[in-house]
Amino acid sequence: MNSDRQDEMQNRRWDTADNAIRSAVDRVRPAADRIGAWLAPFIQRVLQFLAPLINRIKETPAARRLRERVAPRVQEAREKLPEGNRTRSMQLGAAVAAVGVVGLVIGSATSGPSQYQVDQAAQSGRIPAASPVTPEQVEAAREQGVDAKPEQLAAAAEKKQQNQQPEPLAPVGPPVEGIDVSNHNGTNIDWNKVAADGKKFTFVLATDGTSFTNPQYDAQYHGAKDAGLIAGAYHFARPGSSSAEEQANRFLDTIDYRNDGKTLPPVLDLEVDPKSGGCYGKSVSEMQQWTQTFNDVVKDRTGKDPIIYANPSFWKQCMGSSDFSDHALWLASYGVDEPTVPTGFEDWDFWQYTDKGKVAGIDGSTDLNQFQHGIERLKQLAS
Structure with missing residues (x-):
């Protein structure tokens, strides 16, 4: 054959x-x-x-x-x-x-x-x-000193992801006192005296709407940090004047946010329209979408969910009591012993309880605030 x-x-x-x-x-x-x-x-x-x-x-x-x-x-x-x-x-x-x-x-x-x-x-x-190795896997392997073989890189990246567990919350402590300031407080703030007066944190107005930037922002923000206060920046939202993306990006371009253990997450300040007292001509669903878009931009650029500033009546009227419970709440409520938490949040984190406070190192009145959960959790929020 x-x-x-x-x-x-x-x-x-x-x-x-x-x-x-x-x-x-x-x-x-x-x-x-x-x-x-x-x-x-x-x-x-x-x-x-x-x-x-x-x-x-x-x-x-x-x-x-x-x-x-x-x-x-x-x-x-x-x-x-x-x-x-x-x-x-x-x-x-x-x-x-x-x-x-x-x-x-x-x-x-x-x-x-x-x-x-x-x-x-x-x-x-x-x-x-084998599946291609990503740059993240390469970085993870190098950080752990692993030789750059595909199988090792993949294992190192997986191990790094498994090790990134949320940090346990610190024990709750006594409420912590703080303030918030804007351009109206001027440049003559003695932040060392503010710190000596027992204030541990501050929020500083950075931007308002589409065009206004606090001319005192850098001096106030960095002055507070230099004196040892934990500081955060806030944006006064005007949903009727421009898109959420535009306002969020302008805000973030201004504030010099750094994940340095001394900086609170950026704040979205939501209040009624100063001109009309309403919701900027938007429906509840439009306000919800505007807010969510702003928050998404902040999260994408900083890795942090922004803190939301609001009062109960605004949240009910303009936001329809929508659920934003995954965000920390800075609640404005004056003249009460215990603030009413708006539906949509589990509890308040920061409470702005007066706009007529007196603090050493600041001329005139200023806003006073509390952080409910104690200094260690405040530090965790800033980490």
């Missing part, structure tokens, strides 16, 4: 084997779908239960060493596999198809029905390349 005849017969055997694999997968697929649907709730609970353990195991030294040893061999196998080698292609295709059948069960349990292209899997002759 000549070699051409042998090759032809061998090719027929390969084709027969490929067809058998695809036929077997097609027969198994309906049963796998039914089994997957039946097992889905159970598998989901098991995976949720095991996820923390699996993540811990993945980060053990032994697991990392195993990944490092296996990865080069997988790469070598991939490089040695010729594109046209039918025998190895069929063998790998059979393995991929078998994994695909199991994937039908697991996939349907973890992510719903999947459209597997089993024919393509059975004929595939290449092991899929």
Whole structure:
């Protein structure tokens, strides 16, 4: 029997084997779908239960060493596999198809029905390349001193993400006293005297609407910080004059925000229209959208959810008591022993309780405030 005849017969055997694999997968697929649907709730609970353990195991030294040893061999196998080698292609295709059948069960349990292209899997002759490593993974690996191999970079990035747990809240302490100032308070503020008078924080007007910038902002803001106060900047919103994006970006371009442990999140000051006493000619839904857009810009640029300044009547009238409970609330309410928290917030964080306060180092009256939760939580808010 000549070699051409042998090759032809061998090719027929390969084709027969490929067809058998695809036929077997097609027969198994309906049963796998039914089994997957039946097992889905159970598998989901098991995976949720095991996820923390699996993540811990993945980060053990032994697991990392195993990944490092296996990865080069997988790469070598991939490089040695010729594109046209039918025998190895069929063998790998059979393995991929078998994994695909199991994937039908697991996939349907973890992510719903999947459209597997089993024919393509059975004929595939290449092991899929690893996902590209992102710049964030490179940075995470370098910070941890990991060699820049793709498998190590991915593991380092995953570990860094797992370690970024929220800092536990400090214990609640006695209320902390502070003030807020604007251009009306001038430049002759003796911030050392303010600090000696027991004030721990201040808010400083930075911008108003579309065009006004407090000419005293830099002196007031940095003067307070230099005296040891925790400082924050606020923007007086005018939703009727320009877009939320424009006002937010102008505000952020002005305030010199820094995540330095001495700076409170930026503040959005929401009050009724000074000219009309209304809601700037906007509906409740339009006011809600304007506010959310402003907040999104601040969060994108600083990583912080802005503090919201408002009073109960404004929040009900113009904001429809909408839920912004994921933001700290700076509540304006004068002449009461305990302020009423607007619907949409769980509690107040800062309380502006008078505009007729007297503070050492400041001529005339100024606004007085409290932070409800104590100095340690105030420091956490500024971190």
